[in-house]
Amino acid sequence: MTSTSPRPLQVLGWRPWLATTVTTLVLTATTILAVGCVPRFPAPRVEVAGTDEQVARGQYLATHVTICITCHSVRDWSFYGGPTTPGTEGLGGPTHPDFFRLPADVVLPSPNITQEGVGSWTDGELIRAISGGLRADGAALFPAHPYFQLRRMPREDLEAIVAYLRTLEPGSVALPTRDLVYALARDIGNTLPLPPQPKKAVPKPGSVESGAYLAEVGNCKWCHTPTDTMGWPILGQEFQGGAGFLVPAPGGGRVFSSNLTPHPTGLGSWTREVFIARFKNATPEAIRSSTVQEGAFNSPMNWAAYSGMTEQDLGAIYDYLSTLRPRNNPVTPWVPGEGGSALLSD
Ligand code: HEC
Numbered sequence: 001m002t003s004t005s006p007r008p009l010q011v012l013g014w015r016p017w018l019a020t021t022v023t024t025l026v027l028t029a030t031t032i033l034a035v036g037c038v039p040r041f042p043a044p045r046v047e048v049a050g051t052d053e054q055v056a057r058g059q060y061l062a063t064h065v066t067i068c069i070t071c072h073s074v075r076d077w078s079f080y081g082g083p084t085t086p087g088t089e090g091l092g093g094p095t096h097p098d099f100f101r102l103p104a105d106v107v108l109p110s111p112n113i114t115q116e117g118v119g120s121w122t123d124g125e126l127i128r129a130i131s132g133g134l135r136a137d138g139a140a141l142f143p144a145h146p147y148f149q150l151r152r153m154p155r156e157d158l159e160a161i162v163a164y165l166r167t168l169e170p171g172s173v174a175l176p177t178r179d180l181v182y183a184l185a186r187d188i189g190n191t192l193p194l195p196p197q198p199k200k201a202v203p204k205p206g207s208v209e210s211g212a213y214l215a216e217v218g219n220c221k222w223c224h225t226p227t228d229t230m231g232w233p234i235l236g237q238e239f240q241g242g243a244g245f246l247v248p249a250p251g252g253g254r255v256f257s258s259n260l261t262p263h264p265t266g267l268g269s270w271t272r273e274v275f276i277a278r279f280k281n282a283t284p285e286a287i288r289s290s291t292v293q294e295g296a297f298n299s300p301m302n303w304a305a306y307s308g309m310t311e312q313d314l315g316a317i318y319d320y321l322s323t324l325r326p327r328n329n330p331v332t333p334w335v336p337g338e339g340g341s342a343l344l345s346d
């Protein structure tokens with residue numbers, strides 16, 4: 001081979017590749033904008049009976065597992081894990097966007113989900129919003145509301161949650177106006193909702209499958225999986241921890257989620273009993289017995305809410321996490337310093 005023989009890659013260089021990529025992106029963006037593309041799919045026709053059993057199951061899920069109430073209520077960051085302020089359940093949450101890992105200038109409150117907010121929505125429209133991401137008027141919700149995680153929730157559990165929402169005491173708290181800031185973010189957000197694909201039945205309580213289900217709908221996976229620069233969970237790194245969150249005032253700095261895989265840098269040395277006790281001991285009373293000092297460590301994980309999960313469900317989550325591939329990922333839990341972002345309600 002002589003020095004003048006063609007070396008295709010170098011001859012082509014990176015420019016044509018870049019041009020192709022840019023062209024593809026522009027075409028895709030134009031198509032999205034042109035179609036104006038909020039996906040449409042019908043709300044299921046269903047009337048939720050609202051039996052005592054459904055309300056009880058819905059309350060359990062919404063408060064302690066799927067933590068609807070954590071996001072859709074006022075949280076008190078002067079206590080560890082930001083427990084819900086009693087009396088504000090479902091009235092809406094002026095939650096700081098960094099919890100959703102969005103740019104700091106995005107304003108995205110969690111709306112009022114009592115009858116005062118969604119009283120005119122049908123049961124089917126609520127089910128479609130919760131698990132599919134479309135509001136009653138057909139507008140898209142931003143996936144900070146976890147409709148991707150709730151997409152496969154069986155109808156039975158969704159109906160139970162709706163039954164519970166209907167019993168919430170109406171009222172209101174001051175919420176900022178939603179502002180996604182960038183037109184592009186809005187347009188991309190509008191293309192995201194997908195029709196739900198409900199599982200046929202709720203997995204058998206206590207089973208590993210149940211643990212997988214609870215870790216998904218309970219948002220454990222979302223917070224304990226690192227995200228890329230676009231905010232999407234990185235495939236193949238599920239549950240390995242290391243996702244960063246600004247600690248809201250009065251705390252400060254940045255806190256990182258723990259590695260939940262069965263590796264020594266994760267839950268490798270935790271027994272099932274230790275895992276369950278870690279949750280059961282974080283009762284609202286215990287959490288409220290000491291306050292977070294200025295600039296100190298705090299966590300976005302609402303331990304007080306999760307402490308109400310049953311030992312059977314916590315055990316199932318542990319059993320499921322134990323089946324994951326161990327991942328060597330030592331996580332620095334907390335970096336003090338900047339952070340301490342003021343809540344939008346302040
Ligand atoms: C991580 C926080 C979070 C969790 C958990 C969460 N939501 Fe949401 N929810 C939001 C946010 C933020 C919005 C608003 C999104 C937007 O404006 O695009 C929202 C929107 C909604 C809406 C639409 C209301 C409206 O007026 O537009 C309903 C209904 C709702 N959530 C119900 C629930 C239920 C029920 C659960 C539990 C199964 C739940 N949410 C869990 C954050 C959350």
Ligand code: HEC
Pocket residue numbers: 215218219220221223224245255256257258260278298299300301302306317333
């Ligand atoms: C809003 C984000 C968020 C959610 C939701 C969340 N976590 Fe966490 N989790 C964290 C962060 C951040 C930490 C590290 C700070 C701390 O210990 O609270 C953590 C810590 C932990 C720890 C280690 C505690 C210790 O003592 O070292 C365990 C175990 C855990 N989470 C399990 C879970 C499980 C199981 C779920 C779902 C039921 C869950 N987490 C949901 C963010 C979250």
